[in-house]
Amino acid sequence: MATIAPFAFRPEPLPDELLSSWMLRTAAGMLMKPYDFTHTYWRSKPPALTRDIDRMAPANIITGMAEGTGIPLARAYQTTLGGYAGSLFGEMNAQGFAPWIMPVGVRHRSRQSFGQQFCPKCLAEDERPYFRRAWRIATSSVCVRHEVVLADRCPDCGESVAAHRSPRLDRCWKCECALRDAVTRVADPEVLRLQAGFELAIKNGWAVLGQGVVHFAPRYFLLVRQLLSLVSHGPRRTRFLRAIGEHRWAHRMPGGPIEPAGGIEYLTPSARHDHFAMVAWLLWGWPDLFVEAAQKAGIWQSWALKDMRDVPWDYQRAVRPDLVRASYQPTDGEISAAIGFLDRTRDRVWLDELVELIGDNKDLKQKGLVKFVNEFRVMAG
Structure with missing residues (x-):
């Protein structure tokens, strides 16, 4: 692999900056168009920006960005979504489905899905606007700093974010509307608290669950994902939400169920926010509140474990003693x-x-x- 000489403009990644954002800022600083920049230094086929490079994290691009900007290779890798391996999920699947990674729907130069979220207030406040890595994962539905729900599309024309096609990183590629002008919704305090916990779990590699600790964060997020599944779809969903809604903390009921072909990664930030409001209540009183709501909704072991190939111990411990119903056998x-x-x-x-x-x-x-x-x-x- 050929070594890349230092770039004329060598910015370091900003806090939690996404690889593609870092590359676009580097290209702009060198007065180059994004496609000219990637073709000059990598000449990859297909072109680098016709792929989801944040997820695929091509080794030649990571190495080239590290060499060109003069930063350690490990720091460059942390701008990719693969950097979440071992904290949000076990291993990164760069090609197929990857839990929690929001798809951007790459089709040539276009982006047909709304997986690139953003906080309008962060972009307005940034001296040098950039996209955060956390805005590409489904555990993020709010900005803890500004206490608002994230946005995922142009506030004017409704197009998805495609910064590599925009005149400026913080503007819509189609109508050039400023993304910072998107109207924001005030976030639920319980969801803000939950997301702050998610961010700590990702940072530390372990998570607090009820009165205990899950020592490996990916196991915790497996449990969270199953709770999201129970509140988002299935024939027992309505009864489960009704059981949760009897309590004063669960004051906002989420909208319609997730379509079977989709998943939590395909929901809008606002819809995920409302689902997380339900999950937050279950997690604060884990496992007692979960068991109570599940029993009221008729969610027994077989349904509570539905579609789970890998069951975290903390979830098993809640389900198996209290949600086991002896099977009825006719006389x-x-x-x-x-x-x-x-x-x-x-x-x-x-x-x-x-x-x-x-x-x-x-x-x-x-x-x-x-x-x-x-x-x-x-x-x-």
């Missing part, structure tokens, strides 16, 4: 009565009809279905 008498009813009201007794009346196949087999098949002529439909 021999109930099975006989059900078959007798079907035999009287149907020409034939079909197995699927029997299952609908008294339980699933496993329950029936455990009760010695063969005996009843021989006795009552149950037909396997």
Whole structure:
């Protein structure tokens, strides 16, 4: 790999600056257009800015930016989303789905999704406007400093952010409206407190949960993600939110459920903010408040663990003692009565009809279905 000579303009990354933002500031300082800058130094195919470089973090670009600006390679890497590995998630998946990383929907030079969030007040306050790395992750829905919900699109034309196509980093690429002019919504104090906790967990690598501590932050965020799943979609969602809403802290109910094809990463900052308001209440009183709400909503172990391939111990410890409901098994008498009813009201007794009346196949087999098949002529439909 060829070494890159020092750039004519060598800015260090600003606090929590995103790689793409740092690159765009460097190009502007050298009076170069973003595509000219990346082509001059990397000549990559496809061009660097037609990819999500913050997520993919190409080694040649990270190394080149470190060499060109004269900063340590480790510091350059921390401008990428991969720098969250070990604190927000276990390992970074640069190609497929990555939990908590908000997609920007790269298609050639365009950005078709709204994964680049921003705080209008931060951009207005910045002496040198730039994009923060935290604005690309779904745990961020508010600005703790300014106590407002983040924005994710142009306040005038509604287009997504594509700073590499803008005349200035803090302006809309299409209509050149100033992003700092976006109208902000005041954030819920509980969500501000929750996000401050998230930021500490990412920084320290561990998190406070109820009266205890989760010693590896990615396990904590797995638990948070499952709580978001329970409050965002599923047939028990409404009952769960109603159970949470009985308490004075949960005063704002989130809107409609997340579409199955999407996920928390595809919600607007405002929608995520409202979902986090529910999750905040569950986490403050963990695990008692969660167990209480789940029991009221009929969320037992099978649903509480739904779709979880990797279950954090702190979540298991809450679910397994208190949300285990002994499975119901029909008695021999109930099975006989059900078959007798079907035999009287149907020409034939079909197995699927029997299952609908008294339980699933496993329950029936455990009760010695063969005996009843021989006795009552149950037909396997």
